[in-house]
Protein backbone atom coordinates (compact mmCIF):
# COMPACT_ATOMS: atom_id res chain seq x y z
CA UNK A 1 0.00 0.00 0.00
CA UNK A 2 1.31 3.45 -0.76
CA UNK A 3 0.79 6.27 1.68
CA UNK A 4 -1.47 7.90 -0.93
CA UNK A 5 -4.15 5.32 -0.40
CA UNK A 6 -4.14 6.09 3.29
CA UNK A 7 -4.97 9.68 2.44
CA UNK A 8 -7.81 8.67 0.21
CA UNK A 9 -9.29 6.55 2.96
CA UNK A 10 -8.93 9.27 5.53
CA UNK A 11 -10.54 11.96 3.49
CA UNK A 12 -13.01 10.06 1.36
CA UNK A 13 -16.58 10.80 2.47
CA UNK A 14 -17.61 7.24 1.56
CA UNK A 15 -17.50 4.46 4.16
CA UNK A 16 -14.19 2.82 4.90
CA UNK A 17 -13.44 -0.02 2.54
CA UNK A 18 -11.71 -3.12 3.83
CA UNK A 19 -8.08 -3.40 2.85
CA UNK A 20 -7.27 0.29 2.87
CA UNK A 21 -4.54 1.28 5.27
CA UNK A 22 -6.45 3.27 7.83
CA UNK A 23 -4.45 2.65 11.00
CA UNK A 24 -5.81 0.00 13.37
CA UNK A 25 -5.99 0.28 17.14
CA UNK A 26 -6.41 -2.91 19.18
CA UNK A 27 -8.45 -2.26 22.30
CA UNK A 28 -8.04 -5.20 24.66
CA UNK A 29 -11.05 -5.58 26.93
CA UNK A 30 -14.62 -4.55 26.20
CA UNK A 31 -15.84 -3.35 29.58
CA UNK A 32 -16.55 0.31 30.28
CA UNK A 33 -12.95 1.44 29.67
CA UNK A 34 -12.45 -0.40 26.38
CA UNK A 35 -15.87 0.40 24.98
CA UNK A 36 -15.59 4.09 25.71
CA UNK A 37 -12.12 4.31 24.21
CA UNK A 38 -13.43 2.54 21.12
CA UNK A 39 -16.48 4.80 20.93
CA UNK A 40 -14.35 7.96 20.95
CA UNK A 41 -12.02 6.57 18.30
CA UNK A 42 -14.95 5.58 16.09
CA UNK A 43 -16.69 8.91 16.50
CA UNK A 44 -13.78 10.71 14.84
CA UNK A 45 -14.57 10.72 11.11
CA UNK A 46 -10.88 10.44 10.23
CA UNK A 47 -10.21 8.01 13.05
CA UNK A 48 -8.68 4.54 12.90
CA UNK A 49 -10.16 1.09 12.62
CA UNK A 50 -10.76 -0.48 16.01
CA UNK A 51 -10.25 -4.12 16.83
CA UNK A 52 -12.09 -4.77 20.08
CA UNK A 53 -10.82 -7.91 21.78
CA UNK A 54 -12.88 -9.48 24.56
CA UNK A 55 -12.54 -12.89 26.18
CA UNK A 56 -15.78 -12.77 28.17
CA UNK A 57 -19.17 -13.84 26.83
CA UNK A 58 -20.47 -10.33 26.12
CA UNK A 59 -19.00 -7.17 24.66
CA UNK A 60 -19.80 -3.94 26.48
CA UNK A 61 -20.50 -5.33 29.93
CA UNK A 62 -17.27 -6.07 31.75
CA UNK A 63 -17.19 -7.24 35.36
CA UNK A 64 -19.34 -4.41 36.65
CA UNK A 65 -22.28 -4.49 34.26
CA UNK A 66 -22.71 -8.19 33.50
CA UNK A 67 -24.93 -9.01 36.46
CA UNK A 68 -28.56 -9.62 35.54
CA UNK A 69 -29.59 -9.56 39.21
CA UNK A 70 -32.26 -6.88 39.69
CA UNK A 71 -30.93 -6.24 43.20
CA UNK A 72 -27.48 -5.25 41.90
CA UNK A 73 -27.76 -1.51 41.50
CA UNK A 74 -25.23 1.11 40.43
CA UNK A 75 -23.50 2.69 43.37
CA UNK A 76 -23.52 6.11 41.69
CA UNK A 77 -26.68 8.09 40.99
CA UNK A 78 -27.94 8.07 37.42
CA UNK A 79 -27.26 11.80 37.07
CA UNK A 80 -23.52 11.19 37.34
CA UNK A 81 -23.30 8.12 35.12
CA UNK A 82 -23.12 9.62 31.64
CA UNK A 83 -20.39 7.79 29.76
CA UNK A 84 -19.48 10.97 27.87
CA UNK A 85 -17.65 13.70 29.78
CA UNK A 86 -18.82 16.45 27.42
CA UNK A 87 -22.50 15.40 27.66
CA UNK A 88 -23.32 15.06 31.36
CA UNK A 89 -27.02 14.41 30.70
CA UNK A 90 -26.42 11.67 28.14
CA UNK A 91 -27.31 8.69 30.33
CA UNK A 92 -30.47 10.37 31.65
CA UNK A 93 -31.56 11.15 28.09
CA UNK A 94 -31.01 7.53 27.17
CA UNK A 95 -32.99 6.43 30.22
CA UNK A 96 -35.71 8.96 29.43
CA UNK A 97 -35.70 10.56 32.88
CA UNK A 98 -35.25 14.19 33.89
CA UNK A 99 -32.50 15.66 36.03
CA UNK A 100 -34.56 15.61 39.24
CA UNK A 101 -35.28 11.91 38.82
CA UNK A 102 -31.66 11.31 37.81
CA UNK A 103 -30.48 12.82 41.11
CA UNK A 104 -32.54 10.21 42.93
CA UNK A 105 -32.35 7.03 40.91
CA UNK A 106 -29.83 4.17 41.12
CA UNK A 107 -30.57 1.95 38.12
CA UNK A 108 -29.63 -1.71 37.78
CA UNK A 109 -26.17 -2.50 36.54
CA UNK A 110 -27.79 -4.62 33.86
CA UNK A 111 -29.49 -1.51 32.46
CA UNK A 112 -26.23 0.37 32.50
CA UNK A 113 -24.62 -2.46 30.52
CA UNK A 114 -27.41 -2.09 27.94
CA UNK A 115 -26.56 1.63 27.74
CA UNK A 116 -22.88 0.88 27.05
CA UNK A 117 -23.81 -1.61 24.37
CA UNK A 118 -26.11 0.93 22.73
CA UNK A 119 -23.27 3.47 22.66
CA UNK A 120 -21.01 0.98 20.94
CA UNK A 121 -23.69 0.01 18.42
CA UNK A 122 -24.36 3.65 17.61
CA UNK A 123 -20.68 4.48 17.15
CA UNK A 124 -20.14 1.40 14.97
CA UNK A 125 -23.20 2.27 12.88
CA UNK A 126 -21.77 5.71 12.15
CA UNK A 127 -18.34 4.33 11.28
CA UNK A 128 -19.27 1.48 9.00
CA UNK A 129 -16.56 -1.11 8.52
CA UNK A 130 -14.25 0.40 11.10
CA UNK A 131 -15.09 -1.78 14.11
CA UNK A 132 -14.15 -5.44 14.27
CA UNK A 133 -14.80 -7.78 17.20
CA UNK A 134 -12.41 -10.48 18.26
CA UNK A 135 -13.85 -12.90 20.78
CA UNK A 136 -10.65 -14.27 22.25
CA UNK A 137 -8.20 -13.90 25.08
CA UNK A 138 -5.30 -11.57 24.26
CA UNK A 139 -2.27 -13.30 25.74
CA UNK A 140 0.61 -11.09 24.71
CA UNK A 141 1.56 -7.78 23.17
CA UNK A 142 4.88 -7.32 21.37
CA UNK A 143 6.63 -4.48 19.57
CA UNK A 144 7.08 -4.79 15.80
CA UNK A 145 9.02 -2.52 13.48
CA UNK A 146 6.02 -0.40 12.53
CA UNK A 147 3.70 -0.91 15.48
CA UNK A 148 2.51 -3.76 17.68
CA UNK A 149 1.33 -7.31 17.42
CA UNK A 150 -1.20 -8.94 19.71
CA UNK A 151 -1.15 -12.68 20.33
CA UNK A 152 -4.49 -14.42 20.85
CA UNK A 153 -5.11 -17.57 22.88
CA UNK A 154 -6.43 -19.41 19.81
CA UNK A 155 -3.00 -19.03 18.25
CA UNK A 156 -3.38 -16.12 15.83
CA UNK A 157 -1.40 -12.87 15.92
CA UNK A 158 -2.79 -9.56 14.72
CA UNK A 159 -0.66 -6.64 13.63
CA UNK A 160 -1.90 -3.23 14.67
CA UNK A 161 -0.66 0.35 14.83
CA UNK A 162 -1.50 0.96 18.47
CA UNK A 163 -2.75 -0.92 21.52
CA UNK A 164 -4.92 0.12 24.44
CA UNK A 165 -5.02 -2.17 27.45
CA UNK A 166 -8.46 -1.98 29.05
CA UNK A 167 -8.47 -5.27 30.88
CA UNK A 168 -10.05 -4.13 34.14
CA UNK A 169 -8.84 -5.49 37.45
CA UNK A 170 -6.61 -8.50 37.88
CA UNK A 171 -8.13 -11.61 39.47
CA UNK A 172 -7.97 -11.57 43.27
CA UNK A 173 -5.04 -13.46 44.75
CA UNK A 174 -5.73 -16.31 47.15
CA UNK A 175 -5.69 -14.86 50.67
CA UNK A 176 -2.97 -15.99 53.04
CA UNK A 177 -3.96 -18.89 55.25
CA UNK A 178 -6.17 -20.72 52.73
CA UNK A 179 -4.87 -24.27 52.42
CA UNK A 180 -4.00 -25.84 49.07
CA UNK A 181 -6.74 -28.46 49.63
CA UNK A 182 -9.32 -25.74 50.04
CA UNK A 183 -8.10 -23.89 46.95
CA UNK A 184 -8.64 -27.07 44.91
CA UNK A 185 -12.00 -27.95 46.44
CA UNK A 186 -15.45 -26.99 45.18
CA UNK A 187 -16.15 -25.32 48.53
CA UNK A 188 -13.81 -22.48 47.55
CA UNK A 189 -14.93 -19.77 45.10
CA UNK A 190 -11.95 -17.90 43.66
CA UNK A 191 -13.94 -15.68 41.30
CA UNK A 192 -17.07 -14.24 42.92
CA UNK A 193 -18.36 -12.78 39.64
CA UNK A 194 -18.35 -16.09 37.83
CA UNK A 195 -20.11 -17.62 40.83
CA UNK A 196 -22.85 -14.97 40.85
CA UNK A 197 -23.36 -15.38 37.12
CA UNK A 198 -23.71 -19.14 37.44
CA UNK A 199 -26.27 -18.61 40.22
CA UNK A 200 -24.66 -21.35 42.25
CA UNK A 201 -26.68 -21.94 45.42
CA UNK A 202 -24.79 -21.52 48.65
CA UNK A 203 -23.98 -24.67 50.62
CA UNK A 204 -24.61 -24.18 54.33
CA UNK A 205 -23.22 -21.08 55.99
CA UNK A 206 -20.85 -18.95 53.98
CA UNK A 207 -17.63 -17.12 54.73
CA UNK A 208 -16.90 -14.09 52.58
CA UNK A 209 -13.29 -13.00 52.68
CA UNK A 210 -13.57 -9.24 52.34
CA UNK A 211 -16.41 -6.90 53.26
CA UNK A 212 -16.45 -4.34 50.43
CA UNK A 213 -18.82 -3.79 47.52
CA UNK A 214 -18.14 -7.23 46.05
CA UNK A 215 -18.98 -8.90 49.35
CA UNK A 216 -22.24 -6.94 49.46
CA UNK A 217 -23.20 -8.14 45.96
CA UNK A 218 -22.39 -11.72 46.89
CA UNK A 219 -24.29 -11.49 50.20
CA UNK A 220 -27.40 -10.23 48.40
CA UNK A 221 -27.15 -13.04 45.84
CA UNK A 222 -26.83 -15.63 48.63
CA UNK A 223 -29.80 -14.01 50.37
CA UNK A 224 -31.80 -14.97 47.27
CA UNK A 225 -30.38 -18.40 46.43
CA UNK A 226 -30.09 -19.69 50.02
CA UNK A 227 -32.38 -17.56 52.17
CA UNK A 228 -31.41 -19.30 55.42
CA UNK A 229 -27.63 -19.27 54.98
CA UNK A 230 -25.72 -17.30 57.56
CA UNK A 231 -23.08 -15.10 55.99
CA UNK A 232 -19.96 -13.90 57.74
CA UNK A 233 -17.89 -11.23 55.96
CA UNK A 234 -14.37 -11.10 57.37
CA UNK A 235 -11.95 -8.27 56.61
CA UNK A 236 -8.92 -6.74 58.30
CA UNK A 237 -10.76 -3.63 59.51
CA UNK A 238 -14.27 -5.05 59.62
CA UNK A 239 -15.64 -2.04 57.75
CA UNK A 240 -18.57 -2.35 55.35
CA UNK A 241 -19.46 0.21 52.67
CA UNK A 242 -21.67 3.02 53.89
CA UNK A 243 -24.88 4.14 52.24
CA UNK A 244 -25.77 7.11 50.08
CA UNK A 245 -28.27 9.54 51.58
CA UNK A 246 -31.78 9.00 50.16
CA UNK A 247 -31.76 12.63 48.94
CA UNK A 248 -28.71 13.87 47.11
CA UNK A 249 -27.17 17.02 48.57
CA UNK A 250 -24.88 18.77 46.09
CA UNK A 251 -21.40 19.01 47.63
CA UNK A 252 -20.17 22.50 48.38
CA UNK A 253 -17.31 23.69 46.20
CA UNK A 254 -14.07 24.08 48.03
CA UNK A 255 -10.60 25.36 47.43
CA UNK A 256 -8.28 22.55 46.32
CA UNK A 257 -6.87 21.11 49.56
CA UNK A 258 -3.14 20.95 50.04
CA UNK A 259 -0.65 19.70 52.57
CA UNK A 260 0.34 16.37 53.99
CA UNK A 261 -1.98 13.38 54.38
CA UNK A 262 -2.24 14.19 58.06
CA UNK A 263 -3.29 17.83 57.40
CA UNK A 264 -5.83 16.98 54.73
CA UNK A 265 -7.36 14.10 56.68
CA UNK A 266 -7.62 16.13 59.85
CA UNK A 267 -9.47 18.80 57.92
CA UNK A 268 -11.83 16.28 56.31
CA UNK A 269 -12.49 14.52 59.61
CA UNK A 270 -13.42 17.85 61.19
CA UNK A 271 -15.77 18.66 58.35
CA UNK A 272 -17.17 15.12 58.47
CA UNK A 273 -18.48 15.72 61.97
CA UNK A 274 -21.18 17.88 60.43
CA UNK A 275 -21.88 15.88 57.27
CA UNK A 276 -19.45 13.12 56.33
CA UNK A 277 -20.89 12.66 52.84
CA UNK A 278 -20.53 16.34 52.03
CA UNK A 279 -16.96 16.33 53.38
CA UNK A 280 -15.97 13.40 51.15
CA UNK A 281 -17.84 14.65 48.10
CA UNK A 282 -16.25 18.08 48.25
CA UNK A 283 -12.78 16.48 48.29
CA UNK A 284 -13.58 14.11 45.44
CA UNK A 285 -12.89 16.49 42.52
CA UNK A 286 -9.43 17.28 43.96
CA UNK A 287 -8.22 13.83 44.94
CA UNK A 288 -6.31 13.17 41.70
CA UNK A 289 -4.30 16.39 41.92
CA UNK A 290 -3.79 15.92 45.64
CA UNK A 291 -2.43 12.42 45.04
CA UNK A 292 -0.08 13.73 42.38
CA UNK A 293 1.16 16.41 44.76
CA UNK A 294 2.10 13.86 47.44
CA UNK A 295 5.47 12.17 47.56
CA UNK A 296 5.58 8.38 47.43
CA UNK A 297 6.06 8.36 51.20
CA UNK A 298 2.94 10.47 51.68
CA UNK A 299 0.95 8.29 49.31
CA UNK A 300 1.98 5.21 51.26
CA UNK A 301 0.97 6.96 54.47
CA UNK A 302 -2.48 7.58 52.99
CA UNK A 303 -2.78 3.94 51.97
CA UNK A 304 -1.75 2.74 55.42
CA UNK A 305 -3.86 5.03 57.56
CA UNK A 306 -6.71 6.55 55.57
CA UNK A 307 -7.51 4.16 52.76
CA UNK A 308 -9.96 1.78 54.53
CA UNK A 309 -11.97 4.69 55.89
CA UNK A 310 -11.86 6.56 52.54
CA UNK A 311 -12.97 3.51 50.57
CA UNK A 312 -16.08 2.71 52.64
CA UNK A 313 -17.13 6.36 52.77
CA UNK A 314 -16.41 7.20 49.16
CA UNK A 315 -17.77 4.08 47.35
CA UNK A 316 -21.27 3.92 48.76
CA UNK A 317 -24.25 1.65 48.51
CA UNK A 318 -27.49 2.72 46.91
CA UNK A 319 -30.02 3.28 49.73
CA UNK A 320 -32.11 0.32 48.49
CA UNK A 321 -29.07 -1.98 48.60
CA UNK A 322 -28.15 -0.78 52.08
CA UNK A 323 -31.74 -1.49 53.21
CA UNK A 324 -31.59 -5.05 51.79
CA UNK A 325 -28.34 -5.64 53.62
CA UNK A 326 -29.75 -4.22 56.85
CA UNK A 327 -32.69 -6.62 56.54
CA UNK A 328 -30.29 -9.58 56.24
CA UNK A 329 -28.32 -8.32 59.24
CA UNK A 330 -31.47 -7.74 61.33
CA UNK A 331 -32.54 -11.33 60.62
CA UNK A 332 -29.16 -12.52 61.93
CA UNK A 333 -28.11 -13.68 58.45
CA UNK A 334 -25.31 -11.20 57.72
CA UNK A 335 -22.49 -10.11 59.94
CA UNK A 336 -19.19 -8.29 59.40
CA UNK A 337 -16.16 -9.19 61.51
CA UNK A 338 -12.77 -7.48 61.67
CA UNK A 339 -9.72 -9.68 61.90
CA UNK A 340 -6.93 -11.49 60.12
CA UNK A 341 -7.61 -14.92 58.64
CA UNK A 342 -5.13 -17.37 60.11
CA UNK A 343 -6.29 -20.53 58.40
CA UNK A 344 -9.02 -21.96 56.24
CA UNK A 345 -8.92 -25.73 56.07
CA UNK A 346 -11.11 -28.62 54.98
CA UNK A 347 -13.21 -30.02 57.83
CA UNK A 348 -15.88 -32.75 57.93
CA UNK A 349 -18.85 -31.50 55.90
CA UNK A 350 -17.25 -28.17 55.04
CA UNK A 351 -14.49 -25.75 55.98
CA UNK A 352 -13.10 -24.41 59.20
CA UNK A 353 -12.00 -20.78 59.40
CA UNK A 354 -9.78 -19.47 62.17
CA UNK A 355 -9.08 -15.77 62.51
CA UNK A 356 -7.51 -13.37 64.97
CA UNK A 357 -10.02 -10.62 65.74
CA UNK A 358 -8.98 -7.02 65.28
CA UNK A 359 -7.76 -5.67 68.59
CA UNK A 360 -8.14 -9.07 70.30
CA UNK A 361 -5.83 -11.98 70.76
CA UNK A 362 -7.94 -15.13 71.23
CA UNK A 363 -8.49 -16.76 67.83
CA UNK A 364 -12.08 -17.26 66.69
CA UNK A 365 -13.35 -20.31 64.78
CA UNK A 366 -16.30 -20.92 62.51
CA UNK A 367 -17.51 -23.89 60.45
CA UNK A 368 -18.93 -22.93 57.05
CA UNK A 369 -20.16 -24.77 53.98
CA UNK A 370 -18.22 -22.66 51.53
CA UNK A 371 -15.94 -19.61 51.29
CA UNK A 372 -15.91 -16.92 48.62
CA UNK A 373 -12.95 -14.72 47.84
CA UNK A 374 -14.20 -11.12 47.91
CA UNK A 375 -10.83 -9.73 49.01
CA UNK A 376 -10.39 -7.49 45.99
CA UNK A 377 -8.15 -7.61 42.95
CA UNK A 378 -4.44 -8.20 42.84
CA UNK A 379 -2.86 -4.80 42.49
CA UNK A 380 0.84 -5.69 42.39
CA UNK A 381 1.25 -6.26 38.66
CA UNK A 382 4.70 -7.75 39.17
CA UNK A 383 3.02 -10.76 40.81
CA UNK A 384 0.40 -11.10 38.08
CA UNK A 385 -0.19 -14.47 36.48
CA UNK A 386 -2.36 -12.95 33.78
CA UNK A 387 -0.30 -13.76 30.67
CA UNK A 388 -0.61 -10.37 29.03
CA UNK A 389 0.59 -8.45 32.09
CA UNK A 390 3.20 -11.02 33.05
CA UNK A 391 4.53 -10.89 29.46
CA UNK A 392 4.73 -7.09 29.41
CA UNK A 393 6.58 -7.10 32.73
CA UNK A 394 9.00 -9.77 31.47
CA UNK A 395 9.65 -7.81 28.29
CA UNK A 396 10.36 -4.65 30.30
CA UNK A 397 7.47 -2.82 28.63
CA UNK A 398 5.60 -2.35 31.90
CA UNK A 399 6.33 -2.03 35.58
CA UNK A 400 4.47 -1.52 38.81
CA UNK A 401 3.83 2.01 40.09
CA UNK A 402 5.71 3.02 43.23
CA UNK A 403 2.80 2.13 45.56
CA UNK A 404 2.05 -1.15 43.82
CA UNK A 405 -1.51 -0.16 42.99
CA UNK A 406 -1.23 -1.13 39.34
CA UNK A 407 0.69 -0.30 36.18
CA UNK A 408 3.02 2.67 36.13
CA UNK A 409 1.75 5.15 33.53
CA UNK A 410 2.61 8.69 32.53
CA UNK A 411 0.14 11.59 32.46
CA UNK A 412 -1.02 10.50 29.00
CA UNK A 413 -1.82 6.98 30.38
CA UNK A 414 1.07 5.35 28.49
CA UNK A 415 2.86 2.46 30.17
CA UNK A 416 6.25 3.22 31.65
CA UNK A 417 8.70 0.39 31.08
CA UNK A 418 11.20 -1.19 33.47
CA UNK A 419 13.91 1.33 32.52
CA UNK A 420 11.58 4.33 32.69
CA UNK A 421 11.01 4.63 28.94
CA UNK A 422 7.61 5.00 27.31
CA UNK A 423 7.05 2.85 24.22
CA UNK A 424 3.55 4.10 23.45
CA UNK A 425 1.27 1.38 24.84
CA UNK A 426 -1.80 2.92 26.42
CA UNK A 427 -3.83 1.70 29.39
CA UNK A 428 -7.27 2.79 30.57
CA UNK A 429 -9.15 1.91 33.73
CA UNK A 430 -8.51 0.72 37.27
CA UNK A 431 -5.06 -0.73 36.58
CA UNK A 432 -3.76 2.82 36.09
CA UNK A 433 -4.89 4.04 39.51
CA UNK A 434 -1.33 4.44 40.81
CA UNK A 435 -1.07 7.64 38.77
CA UNK A 436 -4.06 9.39 40.34
CA UNK A 437 -5.47 7.03 42.99
CA UNK A 438 -9.12 7.45 41.93
CA UNK A 439 -9.56 5.56 38.66
CA UNK A 440 -12.21 3.01 39.49
CA UNK A 441 -15.53 4.62 38.68
CA UNK A 442 -17.28 5.89 35.61
CA UNK A 443 -16.84 9.62 36.43
CA UNK A 444 -13.04 9.17 36.36
CA UNK A 445 -12.65 6.57 33.64
CA UNK A 446 -14.89 8.41 31.16
CA UNK A 447 -12.44 11.33 31.15
CA UNK A 448 -9.42 9.07 30.83
CA UNK A 449 -10.95 7.11 27.92
CA UNK A 450 -11.73 10.33 26.03
CA UNK A 451 -8.22 11.67 26.68
CA UNK A 452 -6.53 8.47 25.51
CA UNK A 453 -8.62 8.41 22.33
CA UNK A 454 -7.71 12.05 21.66
CA UNK A 455 -4.02 11.36 22.18
CA UNK A 456 -4.18 8.34 19.89
CA UNK A 457 -5.97 10.24 17.16
CA UNK A 458 -3.33 12.95 17.23
CA UNK A 459 -0.53 10.40 17.31
CA UNK A 460 -1.83 8.23 14.46
CA UNK A 461 -2.75 11.18 12.30
CA UNK A 462 0.68 12.63 12.90
CA UNK A 463 2.33 9.35 11.93
CA UNK A 464 0.50 9.18 8.63
CA UNK A 465 1.17 12.86 8.12
CA UNK A 466 4.86 12.48 8.77
CA UNK A 467 5.26 9.80 6.15
CA UNK A 468 3.20 11.80 3.70
CA UNK A 469 5.03 15.05 4.19
CA UNK A 470 8.10 13.49 2.60
CA UNK A 471 6.05 11.96 -0.15
CA UNK A 472 6.23 8.35 -1.32
CA UNK A 473 9.65 6.90 -2.03
CA UNK A 474 11.30 9.82 -0.28
CA UNK A 475 10.33 12.30 -3.06
CA UNK A 476 8.50 15.43 -2.09
CA UNK A 477 5.17 15.35 -3.77
CA UNK A 478 3.27 18.66 -3.31
CA UNK A 479 -0.07 16.90 -2.93
CA UNK A 480 1.22 14.48 -0.34
CA UNK A 481 2.97 17.23 1.43
CA UNK A 482 -0.15 19.39 1.54
CA UNK A 483 -2.24 16.52 2.81
CA UNK A 484 0.36 15.61 5.39
CA UNK A 485 0.32 19.15 6.69
CA UNK A 486 -3.45 19.11 6.80
CA UNK A 487 -3.57 15.81 8.67
CA UNK A 488 -1.06 17.01 11.20
CA UNK A 489 -3.15 20.15 11.63
CA UNK A 490 -0.25 22.38 10.61
CA UNK A 491 -2.80 24.51 8.81
CA UNK A 492 -0.84 27.75 8.81
CA UNK A 493 1.97 26.03 6.90
CA UNK A 494 -0.58 24.48 4.61
CA UNK A 495 -2.00 27.88 3.69
CA UNK A 496 1.48 29.12 2.86
CA UNK A 497 2.12 26.01 0.79
CA UNK A 498 -1.00 26.55 -1.25
CA UNK A 499 -0.53 30.28 -1.61
CA UNK A 500 3.04 29.71 -2.69
CA UNK A 501 1.48 27.78 -5.54
CA UNK A 502 3.66 24.79 -4.92
CA UNK A 503 0.49 22.66 -4.71
CA UNK A 504 -1.16 21.44 -7.88
CA UNK A 505 -3.30 23.76 -10.01
CA UNK A 506 -6.36 21.61 -9.41
CA UNK A 507 -5.92 21.78 -5.66
CA UNK A 508 -5.32 25.49 -5.71
CA UNK A 509 -8.44 26.24 -7.68
CA UNK A 510 -10.59 24.07 -5.39
CA UNK A 511 -9.04 25.83 -2.44
CA UNK A 512 -9.71 29.25 -3.88
CA UNK A 513 -13.30 28.40 -4.80
CA UNK A 514 -14.45 26.35 -1.84
CA UNK A 515 -11.92 26.39 0.98
CA UNK A 516 -9.22 24.14 2.35
CA UNK A 517 -11.22 21.09 3.35
CA UNK A 518 -13.00 20.98 0.01
CA UNK A 519 -9.66 21.25 -1.74
CA UNK A 520 -8.36 18.27 0.14
CA UNK A 521 -11.47 16.23 -0.63
CA UNK A 522 -10.95 17.13 -4.26
CA UNK A 523 -7.40 15.89 -4.15
CA UNK A 524 -8.45 12.75 -2.31
CA UNK A 525 -10.97 12.00 -5.08
CA UNK A 526 -8.28 12.63 -7.67
CA UNK A 527 -5.92 10.24 -5.94
CA UNK A 528 -8.68 7.62 -5.72
CA UNK A 529 -9.25 7.96 -9.46
CA UNK A 530 -5.53 7.65 -10.09
CA UNK A 531 -5.48 4.47 -8.00
CA UNK A 532 -8.37 3.02 -10.03
CA UNK A 533 -6.65 3.91 -13.32
CA UNK A 534 -3.51 2.22 -12.11
Ligand SMILES: Cc1cc2nc3c(=O)[nH]c(=O)nc-3n(C[C@H](O)[C@H](O)[C@H](O)COP(=O)(O)OP(=O)(O)OC[C@H]3O[C@@H](n4cnc5c(N)ncnc54)[C@H](O)[C@@H]3O)c2cc1C
Pocket residue numbers: 028029030031032033034053054055056061062063064065073074075076136137138139166167168169214217388428429430440441442443445
Ligand atom coordinates in the same frame (compact mmCIF):
# COMPACT_ATOMS: atom_id res chain seq x y z
C1 LIG B 1 -19.42 -5.02 40.70
C2 LIG B 1 -18.99 -3.66 40.34
C3 LIG B 1 -19.89 -2.63 40.37
C4 LIG B 1 -19.52 -1.36 40.02
N1 LIG B 1 -20.44 -0.37 40.04
C5 LIG B 1 -20.09 0.87 39.66
C6 LIG B 1 -21.07 1.93 39.66
O1 LIG B 1 -22.20 1.74 40.02
N2 LIG B 1 -20.67 3.14 39.26
C7 LIG B 1 -19.39 3.38 38.87
O2 LIG B 1 -19.10 4.51 38.51
N3 LIG B 1 -18.45 2.41 38.87
C8 LIG B 1 -18.79 1.17 39.27
N4 LIG B 1 -17.86 0.18 39.27
C9 LIG B 1 -16.49 0.50 38.88
C10 LIG B 1 -16.10 -0.14 37.55
O3 LIG B 1 -14.83 -0.69 37.76
C11 LIG B 1 -15.98 0.80 36.41
O4 LIG B 1 -17.18 1.45 36.30
C12 LIG B 1 -15.68 0.10 35.07
O5 LIG B 1 -16.72 -0.77 34.80
C13 LIG B 1 -14.37 -0.58 34.91
O6 LIG B 1 -14.36 -1.05 33.59
P1 LIG B 1 -13.13 -1.73 32.87
O7 LIG B 1 -13.53 -1.84 31.45
O8 LIG B 1 -11.90 -1.01 33.19
O9 LIG B 1 -13.01 -3.14 33.57
P2 LIG B 1 -13.93 -4.41 33.41
O10 LIG B 1 -15.36 -4.05 33.57
O11 LIG B 1 -13.39 -5.43 34.33
O12 LIG B 1 -13.72 -4.88 31.91
C14 LIG B 1 -12.52 -5.43 31.45
C15 LIG B 1 -12.86 -6.41 30.34
O13 LIG B 1 -11.65 -6.87 29.78
C16 LIG B 1 -11.77 -8.25 29.49
N5 LIG B 1 -10.41 -8.80 29.48
C17 LIG B 1 -9.53 -8.83 30.49
N6 LIG B 1 -8.37 -9.35 30.09
C18 LIG B 1 -8.52 -9.68 28.79
C19 LIG B 1 -7.66 -10.27 27.82
N7 LIG B 1 -6.42 -10.62 28.12
N8 LIG B 1 -8.14 -10.48 26.57
C20 LIG B 1 -9.42 -10.12 26.26
N9 LIG B 1 -10.27 -9.57 27.15
C21 LIG B 1 -9.82 -9.32 28.40
C22 LIG B 1 -12.64 -8.79 30.61
O14 LIG B 1 -13.27 -9.99 30.22
C23 LIG B 1 -13.61 -7.64 30.83
O15 LIG B 1 -14.78 -7.77 30.06
C24 LIG B 1 -18.20 -1.10 39.63
C25 LIG B 1 -17.29 -2.15 39.62
C26 LIG B 1 -17.67 -3.41 39.95
C27 LIG B 1 -16.67 -4.53 39.90
